[in-house]
Amino acid sequence: MKRSLLFFALLLFGASFLAAQSASLGGKVTEEGKDPVVYGSVALYQNGVLKSVVETDIDGNYNFSNLDPATYDVEFTYLGLQTKRIEGVLIRSGKAVTLNAELSPEGILIQGVEVTAYKVPLVEQDNTTQGATLTSDQIRSLPTRNINALAATTAGLATADEGDGINVRGSRNDATNYYVDGVRVQGNLIPESEIDQLQVITGGVEARYGDVTGGIISITTKGPSDKFSGGIEAETSKYLDPYENSLVGVNFSGPILRNKKGVSILGFRVASRFTYQLDDDPSAVPIYRIKDEVLANLEANPVIVKGGSPFVAADFLTNDDVNVLDVRPYEERSQYNINGKIDARLSDAIDITLSGNYNDREDQFTPGENSSAGPSWRTLNSHNNPIQYDTDYRVNFRIRHRLGGGSTGEGADRKVSAIQNASYTLQASFENETTDVSDPVHRDNYFDYGYIGKFDVDYIPVFEVDADELGNIFLNHVDYREVLRGYDPSNSPNPVLANYNNTFNLPTNETLNSEQPAYAIQNFFGNNNNRTIDDLYAINGRVTDIFTNSWNFHTNVGSIYNRSFKQDNDVTIFNANASFDLVPGGSEKGRHNIQLGIAYEGRTDRQYDVNNPRRLWTAARQNANGHIQGIDRENADTLGLYSQLYDPAGIIDPFFDAPILSLTLTNPTDARFYKAIRESLGLSLDTYVNVDGLTPDQLDLSMFSAKELNDQFILSYYGYDYLGNEFDGTFEDFFTARGDDNIRTFPVAPARPLYTSAFIQDKFTFRDIIFRLGVRVDRYDANTQVLQDPYSLYAIQGASDFHNNFGGDRPGNIGDDFRVYTDTENGESIRAYRDGDNWYQADGRPVNGPQEIEGIRSGLVFPKYQDPRAQEANYIKSEDFNPESAFKDYEVQLNVMPRLAFSFPISDQANFFAHYDVLVQRPNSNTIATALDYFYFVERTGTQTFDNSSLRPERTVDYEVGFQQALTTSSAIKISAYYKEMRDMIQLRTFFPVPIVGNYTTFDNQDFGTVKGFSFGYDLRRTRNLSLNANYTLQFADGTGSDTESQRGLTNRGNLRTLFPLTFDERHRLNVVADYRFSRESGPRVAGAYILANAGINLQAVAVSGRPYTAKQVAEELGGSGTIGAINGSRKPWNYTLNLRIEKNFTVGNNIGLNVYMRISNLLDTRNTINVYPVTGDPEDDGFLRSAFGQNQITTISNSQRELQSYLASYQWRLLNSDFYSLPRRIFVGASVDF
Structure with a gap:
């Protein structure tokens, strides 16, 4: 309760002041004689646009607060003194920049403005936030366009390869947050050409940042300019490498409206880019792809008969049947991006910004491409690769109001206020992400996925021979039987799958099974020895498993991506921030920069996944006639006589007739299909329906009930009903909602987690030491129902209730809420108690686990449920089910995070800094456990890992100390040491014992890790022609789990608490960026021309020690088993990468700038090892063929009808995995024009 009151107190306090950004600029303005300039004017410009104006105080001091991180020009003006302009002042987020100015008396300079260039200090005075900042000019000069790769030049950041996920100082990659213009974003980032400033925060996180446990990558976009300008860029690798990576982009910027003084008060910037990649993740190793003519033959006859047995035709391919490619086929990717920004200056005190971003991406990919085992589509079926469509848009609105407060009064009565630079900012953002993944041909035509052809199935009556007491023989009608009469695949949308049946040589223009008459007599005539539909290798909704792949390495030809998936996520964010400077004793005696604010984020996540559309045919087949229970001879009606039957002697006897009896019909619960299909076809309920004789356009999801589809595990959804229509109801609606026909519809509520926060922070200087003190409070609410007890689907009685109801003595150490287990179902004799994860004997003795309790260790447990109806089989599926017997509201999480940092400038040449941070991040994966999951809890326990909506936020405690020292006037070093503890990290967990199912696997907050690191940086500012930035990181990242599923297969051993190196641990990483360039009139001179x-050259060098892996003992195909040594006890080899950019700038006319460049990624085409096979430690040999098991496999194949040569060739094609190596060399040429 106290924590809740604290949170809301901060919330209200923040709401009363609203909020601000933390970048600030301040300093002192003096005359040459060192007297302060009193009430002088200081103006701030960005891209020529006036942003803000302040006055100096009586001590000559000025201060801008609540600034956007950017590069500014600062102009100092005072009547009688020469105006001075300092250009290129770099303002970083979270930093207080000091800029002093000395003005000359007017007349020393003839006219105009004294202009000087800003020089970024070698040693920052404010070192309270750690990381690095890249300006737009630096970004443009680097030989990469990928934002993660740009950020990875910072010390402490690790990435396996260019563009891969970022690990900040040993944290998981999902602990890295991205911000654009102060708003956290979830989807695509903007093109790097639109970045004005990119800041990487690795430590010393300000209180205004929350929901993060690793690091922050913050992007500030470019804004409007004072004059109309634009640019065009184009880049391609076509003809230089095989991957054809190309882009073209344009941008325009300028004023829309000016005031009477000619100052822009409304401006815009818009930019767009289109990117195309023939191969979006190039391979460093050869790609094997079947030749077109061989593919055509395989598709015509995917199954062959050899020695009387059927085989996959692809099992007999050799190296002569494949092409060796440099490019992964059918891996195209295209993306269109547009960004816009409008800035309006309503007055000197109020400005607003409206910005937006739109991304549309189409990405074709290869299923199973980089999986460590199982078949891949690459070699035989990549032309059927699915396509993923992603669309993302954001809209961001901000209003900023500077209230001032610097001084009051006029003339001699003018006084300096103790509260200065007061301002507030209101910001709202909306983001939407949609994803659509499906087969590129079938898309959302779900019944096309499994359709093979039209099967004419006849339902014939079945009779049995009987005799009366006098020996008279007669026939009884006992059942019906399916008989295949015809097969027509001519209109199949999956013709290659239909060809799987070619070996049967079934005629398509005549009747099949013609020898089978229109009836059968059991054990006598027309027995079921004819060809049935189930004999075929491919029927609607099914292909025989043994023919779906070749050697279990390659997916067979004709395979269809058996999934249609869509996702729709909305994020609404509101921030209110405020800041002001408190100068109680005047600016000369210190300044407190106070910041505070609140934030709200609401998400609505929806997902609709038809994860096995082929099974729809199975569902239709099972439900079409599921209401027919056969023939009940005791109660059936006689419908007529079946004449012209053969008599027992085999001769047609016109007088030998048999009665046809009526079918027994039922009305299945929650069933719809059997009625809907007959209504569609105009058939009665007592008529059999041949589903396999229908075409896809005759079927629709709406014909089914929700339960008919969910019983087949065809669907997974939330935020939708079972038909894919958006649903905005509640968790409880799943159990109560019904359609117009009173059949339950089982809609699932969307995931709607809520996140709110409040913070307050004070940055001040005390005896030359800059302190930053802050505290943040985060509130996370999953906003859904969760299991009351993870050990049981239904709530279990507490000890107090049990003993009150059934008597008996309760041991003194057993609490009121300890759960009770009895010795029999619904028994009254106690077997054990449980408090959370702690178990107790019936007499109260604590034990180490349930395995130590007799009767419990087997997993067969009998909890005493709170609701007696929970004893019923599958109570959750009952129409009388009460959700309160199983679920409760999520327990809201409140977390208080103190933040402390200080920076001690020993001089302007040296600085000592340190920080202590407590960071908390809400669970960002595995949190969506729906009512649908629990409805099938019993059925899915053996095959499904359940998400857990009860997950708590993860927590990190971070410490760092460091020192920065200037070595010369152009170089400096920076040294720091850091330590962090990561707690409550998400990991797999198996709960045992659990009633009915024994155990199940889900996720829980149980991982722990520590990171110890040291970083060294060297910064050489441009000296003559060279600038150099280098950093080295030594790090030890250990923990109980590297990601949420790293303990898969180990959870049955209990909760592992042993620390081992994390899979992304890098002991050593060295980054070097060297830039060598000539200025306007320098360098070699030929015929009088420079x-x-x-022109310039930028070289980026990276050297990284190998990441860890777990060595295995027993070689298996594409893997291994039996751990050798410790988990992650072995290391991969070092990786080395060089990237290069060569460029030259030209001036065309007066206002046109042309930049021509070449950039090369992986200059030396180094084949760096990213992954290895665990037995050999080799990326190209798993060791299986040389093992005893492999030799047995070779012997078995040699003695079979299959070819060993084909097996070895196929093995090699699959063994080479492009994911095991870094990206190969890629060469780009490009040009940009600015005007």
Whole structure:
């Protein structure tokens, strides 16, 4: 209760002041004689646009607060003194920049403005936030366009390969947050050409940042300019490498409206880019792809008969049947991006910004491409690769109001206020992400996925021979039987799958099973020895498993991506921030920069997944006639006589007739299909329906009830009903909602987690030491129902209730809420107690686990349920089910996070800094456990890992100390040491014992990790032609789990608490960025021209020690088993990468700038090892063929009808995995024009 009151107190306090950004600029303005300039004007410009104006106080001090991180020009003006302009002042987020100015008396300079260039200090005075900042010019010069790769030049950041996920100082990659213009974003980022400033925060996180446990990558976009300008860029690798990576982009910027003074008060910037990649993840190893003519033959006859047995035809391919490619086929990716920004200056005190971003991406991919085992589509079926469509858009609105407060009064009565630079900012953002993944041909035509052809199935009556007491023989009608009469695949949308049946040589223009008459007599005539539909290799909704792949390495030809998936996520964010400067004793005696604010984020996540559309035919087949229970001879009606039957002697006897009896019909619960299909076809309920004789356009999901589809595990959804219509109801609606026909519809509520926060922070200087003190409170609410007890689907009685109801003595150490287990179902004799994860004997003695309790260790447990109806079989599926007997509201999580940092400038040449942070991040994966999951809890326990909506936020405690020292006037070093503890990290967990199912696997907050690191940085500012930035990181990242599923297969051993190196641990990483360039009139001179003027070369070098892996003992196909040594006890080899950019700038006319460049990624085409096979430690040999098991496999194949040569070739094609190596060399040429 106290924590809740604290949170809301901060919330209200923040709401009263609203909020701000933390970048600030301040300093002192003096005359040459060192007297302060009193009430002088200081103006701030960005891209020529006036952003803000302040006055100096009586001590000559000025201060801008609540600034956007960017590069500014600062102009100092005072009547009688020369105006001075300092250009290129870099303002970083979270930093207080000091900029002093000395003005000359007017007349020393003839006219105009004294202009100087800002020089970024080698040693920052404010070192309270750690990381690095890249400006737009630096980004443009680097030989990469990927934002993660740009960020990875920072010390402490690790990435396996260019563009891969970022690990910040040993944290998981999902602990890295991205911000664009101060708002956290979930989807695509903006093009790097639109970045004005990219800041990487690795430590010393300000209180205004929350919901993060790793690091922050914050992007500030470019804004409007004072004059109309634009740019065009184009880049391609076509003809230079095989991957054809190309882009083209344009941007325009300028004023829309000016005031009477000619100052822009409304401006815009818009930019767009289109990117195309023939191969979006190039391979460093050869790609094996079947030749077109061989593919055509395989598709015509995918199954062959050899020695009287059927085989997959692809099992007999050799190296002569494949092409060796440099490019992964059918891996195209295209993306269109547009960004816009409008800035309006309503007055000197109020400005607003409206910005937006739109991304549309189409990405074709290969299923199973980089999986460590199982078949891949690459070699035989990549032309059927599915396509993923992603669309993402964001809209961001901000209003900022500077209230001032610097001084009051006029003339001699003018006084400096103790509260200065007061301002507040209101910001709202909306983001939507949609994803659609499906087969590129069938898309959402779900019944096309499994359709093979039209099967004419006849339902014939079945009779049995009987005799009366006098020996008279007669026939009884006992059943009906399916007989295949015809097969027509001519209109199949999956013709290659239909060809799987070619070996049967079934005629398509004549009747099948013609020898079978229109009836059968059991054990006498027309017995079921004819060809049935189930004999075929491919029927509607099914292909025989043994023919779906070749050697279990390659997916067979004709395979269809058996999934249609869509996702729709909305994020609404509101931030209110405020800031002001408190100067109680005047600006000369210190300044407190106070910041505070609140934030709200609401998500609505929806997902609709038809995860096995082929099974729809199975569902239709099972439900079409499921209401027919056969023939009940005792109660059946006689419908007529069946004449012209053969007599027992086999001769047609016109007088030998048999009665046809009526079928027994039922009305299945929650069933719809059997009625709907007959209504569609105009058939009565007592007529059999041949589903396999229908075409896809005759079927629709709406014909089924929700339960008919869910019973087949065809669907997975939330935020939708079972038909894919958006649903905005509640968790409880799943159990109560019904359609117009009173059949339960089982809609699932969307995931709607809520996140709110409040913070307050004070940054001040005390005896030259800059302190930053802050506290943040985060509130996370999953906003859904969760299991009351993870050990049981239904709530279990507490000890107090049990003993009150059934008597008996309760041991003194057993609490009121300890759960009670009895010795029999619904018994009254206690077997054990449980408090959370702690178990107790019936007499109260604690034990180490349930395995130590007799009768419990087997997993067969009998809890005493709170609701007696829970004893019923599958009570949750009952129409009388009460959700309160199983579920409760999520327990809201409140977390208080103190933040402390200080920076001690020993001089302007040296600085000592340190920080202590407590960071908390809400669970960002595995949190959506729906009512649908629990409805099938018993059925899915053996095959499904359940998400857990009860997950709590993860927590990190971070410490760092460091020192920065200037070595010369152009170089400096920076040294720091850091330590962090990561707690409550998400990991798999198996709960045991659990009633009915024994155990199940879900996720829980149980991982722990520590990171110890040291970083060294060297910064050489441009000296003559060279600038150099280098950093080295030594790190030890250990923990109980590297990701949420790293303990898969180990959870049955209990909760592992042993620390081992994390899979992304890098002991050593060295980054070097060297930039060598000539200025306008420098370099070699030929015929009077400086041929290398404005030319430059940028070289990026990376050296990284190998990441850990777990060595295995027993070689298996594409893997291994039996751990050798410790988990992650072995290391992969070092990786080395060089990237290069060569460029030259030209000036065309007066206002047109041309930049021509070449950039090369992985200059030396180094084949760096990213992954290895665990037995050999080799990326190209798993060791299986040389093992005893492999030799047995070879012997078995040699003695079979299959070819060993084909097996070995196929094995090699699959063994080479492009994911085991870094990206190969890619060469780009490009040009950009600015005007």
